[in-house]
Amino acid sequence: MQNLNPINYISPEIHAQDVARIFSASWQLIGAAERLAQRGDYIATEIAGNKVFVVRTRSGLRAFRNVCRHRGARLLPEGSGRCSTIRCPYHQWVWGEDGSLLNVPWWGDDADFRMEDWALEEISLHVWRGLLFVALAPSGPFEAQLGALADEIADEPVESYRWMREERLVFDANWKLYTDNFVEGYHIPGIHPEFHRAIEFERFETVALEGMVRMSAPPRPGLFYRGKWMWMWPNWTLSLFAGGINTSRINPIDHRRTELIYNFYFEDTSEEGAAARDKIVEDNLAVVREDFEVCLETQKNYESGGYRAGPLSPRHEQGVAYFQELLRGVGAQ
Structure with missing residues (x-):
């Protein structure tokens, strides 16, 4: 097994292909559906530069491109909030919650202009076990992408955990490079020494399954993790910790910058448990940040030209090999 050619991590042209072939065609994790409990609640975010939002309407959840049909401005700022109508801040066009155009102020006489021609562009949406996914132009049904994860966490009480916190981290590396790092435990002794001491590393196991990579290791007493970490194609993760789970979405900003969007879900939502929850979040993020350098x-x-593709460990880098196999299936070199 051999690592991918470094050109796949540094080329703007290949990154543009990633956006078209992977991110536009796949289901992307947006967050907790429970955050959109009231009519008008929305979450606005980006998928590899594509702006989207999901909103709770009278008839249920709807998802749209966060793009004005007039001149392409952003309609809703990234983050979460509540709105009754969707008003473009640029020229004040107004859309209803169903995406229909309601008002075009100061337009003038135009016999050819038809309001019904300029509804917002709707995108696909799916809710699975309380998690919200959208797709710009899905290449297949959500269940096909989910793969082995459904059986893997069938007994995990995901629906009983409540969303409590979102954190965003940004660093200067390609999204594929960070994913290569996530799907192997080979680097743990060198990069995460405290984490290494907190698990039985000799029993660390990496298994590639359909559409996912599972990493597991018995935790030693005192570790907040429960010893199982999962990555799902193409760019989201789910990890277990004491009293809850976290998810992340590995979202490319461009060909050499990436953001991680982490969400934390807990069984205990009491005020008394706030300090313990905060510690779990900070301990999780501390481990993540250790990977950035x-x-x-x-x-x-990779960018210098000083690296040529090297070998992959058959014991510890099965996840890397599987991820890169999937990349080759969509055109990686």
């Missing part, structure tokens, strides 16, 4: 410096080496 090695990813950033590896990115520089």
Whole structure:
């Protein structure tokens, strides 16, 4: 097994292909559906530069491109909020919650202009076990992409956990480089020494399944993780910790910058448990941040031309090999 050619991590042209072939065609995790409990509640975000939002309407959840049909402005700021109508801040066009155009102020006489021609562009939406996914132009049904995860966490009481917090982290490396890092435990002794001491590393196991990679290791007493970490094609993760789970979406900003959007879900939502929840979140994020420097410096080496593709460990880098196999299936070199 051999690592991908570094051109796949540094080329703007290949990144544009990733956006078209992977991110536009796949189901993308947006967050917790429970955050959109009241009519008008929305979440606005980006999928590899494509602006989208999901809103609770009278008839249920709807998802749209966050793009004005007039001149392409952003309609809703990234984040969450509540709105009764959707008003473009640029020229004040107004859409209803169903995406229909309601008002075009100061337009003038135009016999050819028809309001019904300029509804917002709706995109596909799916809710699975309380998690909200959207797709710009899905290449297949959600269940096909979900793969082995449904059986893997069938007994995990996901619906009983309540969303409590979202965190966003940004770093200067390609999204594929960070994913290579996530789907292997080989780097744990060198990059995460405290984490290494907190698990039985000799029993660390990486298994590639349909559409996912499962990593597991018995935790030692005191570790907040429960010893199972999962990555799902193409770019989201789910990890278990004491009293809850976290998810992340590995979202490319461009060909050499990535954001991680983490959401944390807990069984205990009491005020008394706030300090314990905060510690779990901060401990999780501390481990994540430890990966940034090695990813950033590896990115520089790829860009310098000083690295040629090397071998992959058959024991610890099965997840890397599987991820890269899927990438080759959509055109990676």
